[in-house]
Amino acid sequence: MAFALPPDALRDFRRALGEDGVLTDRAELGTAECATFQTFQKIPAILRPADRTAVSEAVRVANRHGIAIYPVSSGKNWGYGSRVPVADGCALLDLSRLNNIIEFNEKLGYVTVEPGVTQQALFDFLRAQKSNLWIDATGSSPNCSLIGNAVERGFGHTPYSDHFANLCGLEVVLPSGEVIDTGFSGLPSARTGPVYRWGVGPILDGLFSQSNFGIVTRATVWLMPAPEYFQAFFFQCAADDALPALIDALRPLRLDGTLRSAIHIGNDYKVLAGIQQFPWGESLPLSPARMQELRGKLKFTRWSGSGALYGTRRQVAEARRLLRLALAGKVDRLRFLDDRMIRIASRFTRPYRMVTGLDLTRTLDLLKPVYGLLKGIPTNSTLGSAYWRKRMSVPADPHPDRDGCGLLWCAPVAQTDGKEARKLVDLAETTLLAHGFEPMISLTLLTERSLASVISISYDRAIPGEDEKAMACYRDLEEHLTREGFYSYRLGIASMDFQANRDSYSRLLQDIKDALDPNGVLAPGRYVPLTHQQKGQLA
């Protein structure tokens, strides 16, 4: 496969994007070829368009020369493949220079941004505007792209946690280089593009999420107004068998709207990896029996959860009452935390402990990032867990790709049902332990009826053989999960062939792909199965 672009293609890309818009430095390309697991794909160039017109131009050049291009926004798709293209030989189309905040509407609660705008950038912008609006941040890097995460259907922690559900009015560069706007956006004098998602006629937004049908160069992100009052809650369950009843107790509150945001539950391994790196000296993998001892020693529990209540003081008080009622007997501890309590606790940890019997000092350090996320404050503290099995300490600027952190994420969805959740967790824990990895698992009550699990395989890429071992584990896990009907909401670049199993569904995707991208230049293989013909062209 191509390690370098043909000279005439390179010339045309440079003409379209400028000299500094095309990178071919081998070291730089090598960095981009590196993910948190083993990949073999080579990248012949990195294209860095400065604006949407340049994106269109780059796409046209790609068509002219038959060069495959692979768009990334910020490229922080860690655990799923980082910046690495699905197919070998794709030029990377890096959209990070498109970083304008185009429109901001405090009254109607939205912002229109380009793909280079990060969580942190929007957060800072809103602060500077003294805005009353909150963002919803993922627990990934503060520097991950809002649009990139939303079109990958990532999620966060506030009532706006389903990111794609809060995206609207997409500007898309099609594989032909033509530009469209979805919904009402782009219609002459239209005033409702950013506020009403469906528009009129077929709804096309979904085509540009988890796909290779177009490049989203602009979108409106809805933002929630800060509530009068906010209170986070944290709960713990010591018993191994507590999970099903816990899920079943939370479901009605999620269904009836008392809980408006995603609730996150982690198993003990997940919590431990949030507290510290692998306790070297222990044997690999940490066994459930050993975990039980560690839980006693380090004072954490088999299951831990977090969520928050948003509203007026009285709305929150009523939600708190209902939550207490629902979780009574289902959890061993349920604590509520608000800004005032944090201020008090930070100042007077000793008197606070005397009053409440709770030592908040250490707890607060661990909880603060989660507490912040529940209010949409980006954090990079969660990235530390990617260093779980590294024998280096977590650097100030964590960068899993660079530091050889091994990380594979699998994200199956289940019904919000205790038995189903238990089955999923059992499957994941058994499989990972059998392959020699600690099963770090989170369960997020993402929507009213479904939960998304994130299962992490965390390892040290520097150790020979671990890459292969981790991938074998991942394959095994995927196979077990799908056999039981737990399909992932999102795929890593090593799993994209999954859709190929769907017969008429795959053919439909391919028909659309052929119609929109007859030369197959845009992100070949990404979520849309290659036709036999395309496979031949790539081979």
Add this chain to the structure above:
Amino acid sequence: MAFALPPDALRDFRRALGEDGVLTDRAELGTAECATFQTFQKIPAILRPADRTAVSEAVRVANRHGIAIYPVSSGKNWGYGSRVPVADGCALLDLSRLNNIIEFNEKLGYVTVEPGVTQQALFDFLRAQKSNLWIDATGSSPNCSLIGNAVERGFGHTPYSDHFANLCGLEVVLPSGEVIDTGFSGLPSARTGPVYRWGVGPILDGLFSQSNFGIVTRATVWLMPAPEYFQAFFFQCAADDALPALIDALRPLRLDGTLRSAIHIGNDYKVLAGIQQFPWGESLPLSPARMQELRGKLKFTRWSGSGALYGTRRQVAEARRLLRLALAGKVDRLRFLDDRMIRIASRFTRPYRMVTGLDLTRTLDLLKPVYGLLKGIPTNSTLGSAYWRKRMSVPADPHPDRDGCGLLWCAPVAQTDGKEARKLVDLAETTLLAHGFEPMISLTLLTERSLASVISISYDRAIPGEDEKAMACYRDLEEHLTREGFYSYRLGIASMDFQANRDSYSRLLQDIKDALDPNGVLAPGRYVPLTHQQKGQLA
């Protein structure tokens, strides 16, 4: 254009659907060719498949013989074209025999249905199951199809009012006759099809809403659990200029989730048409000055609104407090109504009047259907307003097509913003009055950020010249609205050429259409502009 199917096509359709599955009786076809406004399209046959396999077969026969087919569910698309196809010469594909309720899940709050299942059928089913789940009903006919309304993006009155947003896991017969399932549905052993809408990979659901890309033969509809407590509210504003402040006062409550359901506001003409038919003796159209007198005489106001609060008693109490606070000084009257009050009022209208000073007897008769809709109880009482200018009384089984009711609906969307709403209403009222029609207008705060207006042109088709006059008014209205950026969320069959203006967007729609339906057999012209080639074929 074809008034009858070619004999060999007819033979093949009969083979595929059975003798009783193909209707060619001229009287029956004539009925189906009749909408609530003037149409010229002829229907050569009505195809009535009994199940999904027969739908596929019918589509295959259509392809083989180059016969265009036009699917309808219950065909109650009143005001937008009823059952009449967009293009001339289409055979009607009537899906009403596909009326099975496939799956019902009380715990997770959903039901999987076929397109022939009506609002009333589901309502009755849930009653029979003693289910705690509510449906969301439109104010149209109880016999309208759940799926038909949802894929047209209709809306109702409860927190699940955005019907398409509460639809999931579509089974679709493609124009090729092949069948796909969207989202996770249809994957082997999948357990999350009905609970998680996005699935994995490109989201295709939107392609099959307001389109001609496929025939939805099954879908899951999410249902809300009945709240512990329910309270409806009704408000009135006497002043003509009250609207902007009212909208602006409601917006924050809709944005912050205090108001979880659509709020409906009607102008005086809309309310009058809900109370009675045209007051014959008055001159046409009823002028604003005359309306003012009628308002005084009949005790209604310039603006009236309704909505409801759902939750525990305390949640509702807090929402009520916030609503009162927000509407103080913005409305002249704000009344709350719950089941208990209705029971008391019905039994003791006299003592109730003595205590409250409010005469509920007549009010209750008018409010009960609206009150019911706020709880998802279907009603056909709102159909009466289609008889506004008819000189017959509203029959027990209202049927606007049959009775020559003239009705054109235009449904522009606006930002939830007082000034915008006022501008839209002014435009609509001025235009309709100038054309000699009473402007009946509703504004629905449909989503957190947008409102949908429904503007009715109501007339008597029996009067010569009125059809043409109404259509001229409709065209004028559309032109004014779109010039000001107020685009409709939904189109009547006479307005489908609208999308043709969108250049690259139209081409994209056409490219998808060509890829999926190369023979152009499925509902030509419906929301997707015809290519020049297709126009030639139809001409």
